[in-house]
Amino acid sequence: MHRCARRQRRRHFVCHHQWSLSRCGVVSRGHQAHERKRSVCDPRDGLKLRMPLNSDSKSASVGVNGWMYGAAFFALLAALAPFGVNVAVGLSPVFANNVNMDADARAATVALFVLGLGLGQPFMGGAADHWGRRPAMMGGLLLGLLGAIAAAFANNDTQLLWARFISGLGFSACMVVPRVCLRDLHQGPVLQRNMATLSNIFAVTPVITQPLAWALGHWFTWRVPLLALVAFVLVVIFVSWRWQPETRSAGTLAPKWGVWLEVASDALILRTCLTFAFANAPFFVVAAIGPVAIKQSTGVSGGVIAAILGGTYLGFAVGNFWVRRNASWSSTLLINQGLCLIGASMLTFICTLWWPSLWLWSLALTLYAVGQGIVFPAGFSQVLEGRALQAGVASAVIGTIHMTTGGLVAWIAGSLSLAQDVSLVLVCSLVSGAAVLVWLWMKPAVVHIGMK
Known part of the structure; x- marks a missing residue:
């Protein structure tokens, strides 16, 4: 008799807990053991979601479709790609005056970074569909961090150019994953509106980054803007690790040929x-x-x-x-x-x-x-x-x-x-x-x- 009463109280507590969390847009991890079809999100675990087996964009947005996970959040993750491009554009006159880098090498600091952004996207897109959005983003950011550190401490033009190419490969994740996450969370007019907001990062970043990179390079040394890029990468890595949701549906197809x-x-x-x-x-x-x-x-x-x-x-x-x-x-x-x-x-x-x-x-x-x-x-x-x-x-x-x-x-x-x-x-x-x-x-x- 007492055992039955305890079961009823436990069942009532679980239902009430689920109802309370659902009002906040959060589903507890403990409830996953009772009902596998629902998404999982533990606020103590950095909002790590697991998607249902046959979900669409509407079900994917359950639990993360709040103000924090609008286009502004993913714009921060996507900002690294244009930031990395425009740092080199702003540094171009500094390279010419202080490093005696010729015009072809200065252009290559931008071109090789853009080339890395283009060649890296197939790998990052396939990784996002195969292993998930969070692993693809974190892997790309770590690779980009290594390239950014190598560029900041390069000793010659060749090392700098190779480092820029490697960082472009890594930051290609910033060109793919934020848009894919928005597609997982939204559809129709809401998706189009958020895509427009995300695209504004490509209009705002050059206006800020180019004069900032030139000023830091002119006042101090050309390494300082590149070190600022390293600091920005570390901030984005922390934000992605702490708050980026895993929006990938379990029904997503693996990137086979x-x-x-x-x-x-x-x-x-x-x-x-x-x-x-x-x-x-x-x-x-x-x-x-x-x-x-x-x-x-x-x-x-x-x-x-x-x-x-x-x-x-x-x-x-x-x-x-x-x-x-x-x-x-x-x-x-x-x-x-x-x-x-x-x-x-x-x-x-x-x-x-x-x-x-x-x-x-x-x-x-x-x-x-x-x-x-x-x-x-x-x-x-x-x-x-x-x-x-x-x-x-x-x-x-x-x-x-x-x-x-x-x-x-x-x-x-x-x-x-x-x-x-x-x-x-x-x-x-x-x-x-x-x-x-x-x-x-x-x-x-x-x-x-x-x-x-």
Whole structure:
């Protein structure tokens, strides 16, 4: 009799405890032993979740869909990639004045880091789908930390360049895992809105990082900004270890070769990836030869050019804000709008060949930045929305095509034996036209079924 009463009290306590935790969005680890289908989250264990066997994005968000796990949290994890790129951009004049590094080596500090970001994404995407989001993120951060430490204490150009490449490989996890986690937690308009917020990190980081890196390198030594990058990595590692949730569903497919082929050959994903890559390629061209091209065309000073290029990041933020405000619209509609703005910017770029005025360059760059700011989050949302159980692979596919295409196009633009402004306008117009053609040519056919 007493034993039965104790069982009833224990059962009542467990139910009441479960109800209390459910109000906070948390499910206890002890309840997992009684009901395996639920997620597990112990507040004393750093919010480590285990997903149910057949969950979708809605069930994945149970327990972590609070204010802390919005796009702002994952933006902090993703900030390392643009931070690492723009540290080298800000240090470029310091390398030239204090280290006597030639122009090719200075460009390689950025190019090899970006190359690492592109080549590392397939491995990080596969790891995120196979072992989980947290292990992939922690592994990438640790590899990036080793590369960042090696770069800060490098003794020659060769060591610095290899260290930058290794850190780029590691930080490629920051390009994949945060987006995959958002796809696990959200879908539809909420996913698109959070993707737009996450993309703003690419607009804000250069404005802060480039002048900060230059100032630290100018006032102290070139190692100080790289040591600041090491400190930032340590902060992100602690935040990821302590608070990043494991959002991977147990039904997620392992990254076998068949899965990669299936995702890459998907007509919708292939169309979006190619359009996305071509539409974003002019950004790499402008970053590579834009300052020289504008100076050749207009003759203005480097400070004015830097201000104009800085304004383009604000245009990118405006495009992200437009997607966030109209997140209920379809990704296809938003991409159409972004491509229209990019097409208008290319016409303006062409006009600069006949009327090389500063305001025309500013207008062209601003129109392109706004269009790119719309295409960027909308493209990622469309790819990840269709591949819930292969989100890591899908994110890696679009990211790798994006980085590889951008780097190749920028290299072609810089190697042409033409004036820099002509090369910029020619290459940017061609790849933007290719983006529009791919988007229209690969448009899926609509089949109308008549009523009988």
